[in-house]
Amino acid sequence: xxxxxxxxxxxxxxxKKTLHRRQFLKSFSGWSGAAMVGCSSAASVLQMxxxxxxxxxxxxxxxxxxxxxxxxxxxxxxxxxxxxxxLNPGGGSNYVHNTWNSTNWVSDQPVAGFVxxxxxxxxxxxxxxxxxxxxxASARGGGxxxxxxxxxxxxxxxxxxxxxxxxxVGQVQVFRPNPTEPSIxxxxxxxxxxxxxxxxxxxxxxxxYADFYSRTKGIKRVGLNGNPVSDLVSSFTSNAxxxxxxxKKDQFxxxxxxxxxxxxxxxxxxxxxxxxxxxxxxxxxxxFRRNFGNLTDVFNNLKAKYAALITASxxxxxxxSSAISPAAGHAYRNGNDSVNLYSVTNxxxxxxxxxxxxxxxxxxxxxxxEFLMMEGLSKAILIQLTTLLNVAxxxxxxxxxxxxxxQHALGVGVSVVANNFYARSLTACLYELTSRLKETNKFNETxxxxxxxxxxxxxxxxxxxxxxxxxxxxxxxxGAIKKPAIVGNLSLNFYTRTQNIPSLAGTWGVGGTIxxxxxxxxxxNMGHYxxxxxxxxxxxxxxxxxxxxxxxxPTEGLVPLIGPGETRDD
Amino acid sequence: MKKLFLLxxxxxxxxxxxxxxxxxxxxxxxxxxxxxxIVLPNIRLGDRYYVSSVFSTIFQPTQAxxxxxxxxxxxxxxxxxxxxxxxxxxxxACDYFSNSTEYCGSGAVNIGSAIVETTNVMASPxxxxxSLRSAMSLRTIYGLIAYDPAxxxxxxxxxxxxxxxxxxxxxxxxxxxxxxxxxxxxxxxxIPSLATLNKIHALTSSVESSYNGKEAWKMAYNVLLxxxxxxxx
Numbered sequence: 001x002x003x004x005x006x007x008x009x010x011x012x013x014x015x016k017k018t019l020h021r022r023q024f025l026k027s028f029s030g031w032s033g034a035a036m037v038g039c040s041s042a043a044s045v046l047q048m049x050x051x052x053x054x055x056x057x058x059x060x061x062x063x064x065x066x067x068x069x070x071x072x073x074x075x076x077x078x079x080x081x082x083x084x085x086x087l088n089p090g091g092g093s094n095y096v097h098n099t100w101n102s103t104n105w106v107s108d109q110p111v112a113g114f115v116x117x118x119x120x121x122x123x124x125x126x127x128x129x130x131x132x133x134x135x136x137a138s139a140r141g142g143g144x145x146x147x148x149x150x151x152x153x154x155x156x157x158x159x160x161x162x163x164x165x166x167x168x169v170g171q172v173q174v175f176r177p178n179p180t181e182p183s184i185x186x187x188x189x190x191x192x193x194x195x196x197x198x199x200x201x202x203x204x205x206x207x208x209y210a211d212f213y214s215r216t217k218g219i220k221r222v223g224l225n226g227n228p229v230s231d232l233v234s235s236f237t238s239n240a241x242x243x244x245x246x247x248k249k250d251q252f253x254x255x256x257x258x259x260x261x262x263x264x265x266x267x268x269x270x271x272x273x274x275x276x277x278x279x280x281x282x283x284x285x286x287x288f289r290r291n292f293g294n295l296t297d298v299f300n301n302l303k304a305k306y307a308a309l310i311t312a313s314x315x316x317x318x319x320x321s322s323a324i325s326p327a328a329g330h331a332y333r334n335g336n337d338s339v340n341l342y343s344v345t346n347x348x349x350x351x352x353x354x355x356x357x358x359x360x361x362x363x364x365x366x367x368x369x370e371f372l373m374m375e376g377l378s379k380a381i382l383i384q385l386t387t388l389l390n391v392a393x394x395x396x397x398x399x400x401x402x403x404x405x406x407q408h409a410l411g412v413g414v415s416v417v418a419n420n421f422y423a424r425s426l427t428a429c430l431y432e433l434t435s436r437l438k439e440t441n442k443f444n445e446t447x448x449x450x451x452x453x454x455x456x457x458x459x460x461x462x463x464x465x466x467x468x469x470x471x472x473x474x475x476x477x478x479g480a481i482k483k484p485a486i487v488g489n490l491s492l493n494f495y496t497r498t499q500n501i502p503s504l505a506g507t508w509g510v511g512g513t514i515x516x517x518x519x520x521x522x523x524x525n526m527g528h529y530x531x532x533x534x535x536x537x538x539x540x541x542x543x544x545x546x547x548x549x550x551x552x553x554p555t556e557g558l559v560p561l562i563g564p565g566e567t568r569d570d
Numbered sequence: 571m572k573k574l575f576l577l578x579x580x581x582x583x584x585x586x587x588x589x590x591x592x593x594x595x596x597x598x599x600x601x602x603x604x605x606x607x608i609v610l611p612n613i614r615l616g617d618r619y620y621v622s623s624v625f626s627t628i629f630q631p632t633q634a635x636x637x638x639x640x641x642x643x644x645x646x647x648x649x650x651x652x653x654x655x656x657x658x659x660x661x662x663a664c665d666y667f668s669n670s671t672e673y674c675g676s677g678a679v680n681i682g683s684a685i686v687e688t689t690n691v692m693a694s695p696x697x698x699x700x701s702l703r704s705a706m707s708l709r710t711i712y713g714l715i716a717y718d719p720a721x722x723x724x725x726x727x728x729x730x731x732x733x734x735x736x737x738x739x740x741x742x743x744x745x746x747x748x749x750x751x752x753x754x755x756x757x758x759x760x761i762p763s764l765a766t767l768n769k770i771h772a773l774t775s776s777v778e779s780s781y782n783g784k785e786a787w788k789m790a791y792n793v794l795l796x797x798x799x800x801x802x803x
Contacts, residue, residue, distance in 0.1 A: 276613060
């Protein structure tokens with residue numbers, strides 16, 4: 001009996017499943033002994049069983065279309081506690097505050113700023129911005145909505161250790177943690193049905209380090225100047241020669257098809273895979289005929305929509321009812337432009353954000369993302385956000401109009417204003433984009449990740465921060481997330497207690513130990529990070545030896561594989 | 571099943587070629603085995619260098635053959651733009667001898683004539699089929715057959731004559747023999763069946779009747795190249 005290609009494909013899938021199970025068992029064997037000896041509790045056995053089930057499900061995802069991936073990368077190491085790093089989710093006492101981690105200003109002093117937010121009967125203490133309101137697009141009724149509107153479909157993941165310090169190494173680890181495997185976007189690109197998704201993966205804006213690699217399908221890069229959506233579909237834009245050729249083909253359609261079939265058959269290359277070429281050929285021709293036309297208005301309208309949301313986010317009085325006025329010359333007034341450290345002299349620091357303030361190319365980035373997602377043109381979109389522009393800082397000598405994300409010496413007073421504006425603008429854009437995804441029934445099959453190459457460690461005097469590579473974190477938004485969750489543990493006071501570095505005192509995001517992979521003392525690394533994101537995306541992980549910390553339930557969607565995030569004194 | 575899908579796609583359900591399918595995969599009578607190997611969907615396609623070289627071979631005359639320097643460079647630029655620089659879509663990784671950021675991405679750093687550092691290389695060694703790749707291939711085909719010097723070169727190969735001997739004005743459409751030669755240029759090592767040649771000839775003859783011989787030649791190379799299956803290794 002001859003096996004049909006379908007049967008062969010099924011057999012191949014089974015082989016892949018087996019392979020991944022083997023990979024799993026290989027990695028499993030490394031810690032199973034410890035699990036059985038040191039942690040032979042029912043819970044550990046249960047976790048082992050769960051891991052087995054996850055491994056099985058993992059193999060099965062190979063046959064599944066990946067979710068659309070929007071990777072929002074805040075390039076430079078955004079101080080994540082302003083948006084996606086809940087430092088004290090339980091609101092309890094197992095938290096040591098560090099001044100630089102302040103996200104609010106009360107009674108002329110910086111404060112931690114956690115706000116309790118209750119969703120689905122669950123209360124979580126989140127960064128200050130989650131208790132605020134954001135503008136809503138005029139087409140959606142305008143006005144404002146709570147940031148917490150986003151929370152139902154949000155999961156926070158914390159405590160991933162980068163291997164070492166540095167922007168470059170952090171970015172490499174975030175995008176492509178395994179140098180022998182594609183980037184996470186590349187994993188998505190490699191899995192997409194190329195006949196349905198014309199541009200498997202797109203990187204919009206300035207590139208990071210080693211962020212683009214797909215084993216088989218390529219990642220398209222587009223700049224954000226001019227009209228990027230026109231640039232993206234330019235390959236499918238018809239011209240005079242193509243119009244003429246297609247017209248002739250249509251005129252002699254029946255004869256052309258007969259001849260084409262005969263040519264292909266005689267070429268003796270009709271083995272498996274040829275239909276992929278032909279289906280993409282059909283897709284390309286359909287796109288030519290679709291005639292995207294002049295997309296200037298399309299892009300400009302999308303850009304204007306997001307730009308308006310950013311502009312409407314600039315009213316700092318809506319976040320802070322009274323002036324933020326640390327004493328003249330105080331460290332809280334520090335500013336930096338990556339070259340010079342200076343003191344910001346605005347009487348009220350809220351005024352550094354003006355009606356013209358924005359985040360460099362945030363509106364353009366969201367416009368590109370919405371266009372690609374709504375048109376179904378791509379499954380993996382990377383956008384990179386960086387500098388705050390058009391701020392109005394007066395300083396001891398002269399002025400400054402930009403605040404970089406690599407905030408080494410941004411005093412707390414400036415930081416509270418600037419970064420809350422950043423977070424507010426971003427969440428306003430996220431609300432609009434997720435609303436579009438929901439109303440077009442795309443949100444369940446979309447994963448939006450917000451993250452940086454690391455977060456920020458503090459300087460205890462409030463003068464600024466540094467590279468917090470010991471505590472990478474991210475936020476996922478997806479319709480597949482049915483209720484909010486915070487996963488991954490933090491360490492209470494790791495540096496002060498273990499390494500006697502007072503300047504790093506406090507609970508600021510260092511990854512704590514967790515009960516995972518059969519051990520109660522696992523520290524998450526960037527392999528776990530990648531596997532977690534890939535599980536959500538339904539693609540193989542480039543780091544399969546590290547198990548992600550989320551799983552997908554048929555009924556409950558994406559859920560944590562580990563217990564709720566806590567802060568450990570470890 | 572895949573072949574049936576392919577044929578349905580190609581023919582719009584008009585042509586029944588199931589006999590040929592059966593011949594190519596006849597049973598050995600052994601359960602679970604196949605007489606001929608079956609290629610799984612992980613196809614291998616030529617990279618940008620390979621695809622560029624095929625287009626250049628067919629369509630790019632030399633100055634020694636009588637083309638002007640401008641014509642040669644126009645064709646070269648066209649192929650480079652649509653294929654050679656599309657490293658994300660066609661694959662073909664950069665190496666030490668790559669000499670331009672245009673071919674290796676904006677992260678490439680040139681010292682002298684060599685790429686010594688590439689932080690953002692997006693090219694896969696071997697890329698697979700995507701709509702983008704197919705689109706750029708079709709653009710190249712349509713563009714080249716519409717450019718007289720390129721068409722002259724392609725016709726000269728099919729006629730087994732010199733570039734200079736081809737005059738597009740008043741040229742007759744391709745004969746069966748010329749179509750057979752053209753076919754073997756696109757698919758080296760394959761001698762097409764007479765039935766296939768007749769079908770191509772029926773198409774080109776019809777085009778010649780409605781238009782002229784030059785348009786018939788354009789159509790000949792259009793139908794020969796448009797399957798894109800020649801890119802499969």
